Amino acid sequence: MAELADIAAGIARAQGAPVRLARAHAAGGGCINTASVVETADGRRYFVKLNQAHRLQMFAAEAAGLQDILATGTLRAPRPIAWGVSGGEAWLALEYLELGGRGSAEELGRRLAQMHRHSAPQFGWRMDNTIGSTAQINTPAADWSEFYRERRLRHQYTLAAHNGAPRRLLEQGERLMAGLGAFFTDYRPYPSLLHGDLWGGNYGYSAGEPVVFDPAVYYGDREADLAMTELFGGFPSAFYAAYREAWPLDAGYRVRRDLYNLYHVLNHYNLFGGGYLAQAQRLTERLLAELS
Numbered sequence: 001m002a003e004l005a006d007i008a009a010g011i012a013r014a015q016g017a018p019v020r021l022a023r024a025h026a027a028g029g030g031c032i033n034t035a036s037v038v039e040t041a042d043g044r045r046y047f048v049k050l051n052q053a054h055r056l057q058m059f060a061a062e063a064a065g066l067q068d069i070l071a072t073g074t075l076r077a078p079r080p081i082a083w084g085v086s087g088g089e090a091w092l093a094l095e096y097l098e099l100g101g102r103g104s105a106e107e108l109g110r111r112l113a114q115m116h117r118h119s120a121p122q123f124g125w126r127m128d129n130t131i132g133s134t135a136q137i138n139t140p141a142a143d144w145s146e147f148y149r150e151r152r153l154r155h156q157y158t159l160a161a162h163n164g165a166p167r168r169l170l171e172q173g174e175r176l177m178a179g180l181g182a183f184f185t186d187y188r189p190y191p192s193l194l195h196g197d198l199w200g201g202n203y204g205y206s207a208g209e210p211v212v213f214d215p216a217v218y219y220g221d222r223e224a225d226l227a228m229t230e231l232f233g234g235f236p237s238a239f240y241a242a243y244r245e246a247w248p249l250d251a252g253y254r255v256r257r258d259l260y261n262l263y264h265v266l267n268h269y270n271l272f273g274g275g276y277l278a279q280a281q282r283l284t285e286r287l288l289a290e291l292s
Helices: 004-015 053-071 105-116 144-162 167-178 180-184 222-231 237-246 253-272 276-291
Strands: 021-027 034-040 045-052 080-086 089-095 129-131 134-136 192-194 203-206 209-212 218-220
Touching (some): 004 034, 004 080, 053 089, 053 129, 105 192, 105 209, 105 237, 134 144, 134 253, 144 167, 144 180, 144 218, 144 253, 167 276, 180 253, 192 222, 222 237, 222 253, 253 276
Antiparallel strands (some): 034 045, 129 134, 192 218, 203 209
16 A cells, blocks of 8 residues: 555655655545545645556556646646656545536636647647556557547557457547548548547536546547547537637538547557447447548
């Protein structure tokens, strides 16, 4: 178990001031990490994530992604403070934000569009990170079709093969990847800074202000972020209206939405199995029908 004293020492080094953590209690949330809210003797609070020691790089990449989001001055996110290993566990200490209540979905949509305006010379990112607990490969590429085929779809189909996916799905996946360029004949994606894992459980409001967290950051087609908001629901129509007003979407988005969500459905199959296999099959067949 990570020791409070070690976490306090890490926070103190990062902040340049003594810290004495007095208590901690478990926090609800994700299925990948365990989490706690820890409190200092003088009442300050931090949100601390815990995982196995070999997951330290995952936390370092999450911290870097949060820093990149914050650097845009658009969406609010918890500020990463310190991370390390203690007692055989990796830990990440974040700014504690009191989440709850209502906020402006329109503001969330506008700010996301503003964040997507922040770009880079290539698609990808300066380091690999994770999507859930799956490695997410971010080696940069100048061509989006190449990046999405090799760093996203092929990686997931390879994992699916190792996980016993049926031959039919894998063969159809190869056909889809071979024809991927057809989805971009009249559309040139812009390398936008993406949250990367933007489902309904990864945003909220703090004192009415929209907040995002648990990112899987990289530079990619902004449509990929929008597509994931539709995969599991949780985003009101006002969010989409405000986003489109700030930055309209291309007419081909409705088809590419399935292409981008296929990555996440395959990842869910690789992580959890079950009904995600049938969903991946349906999406793959639907996309192949578009190619024909």
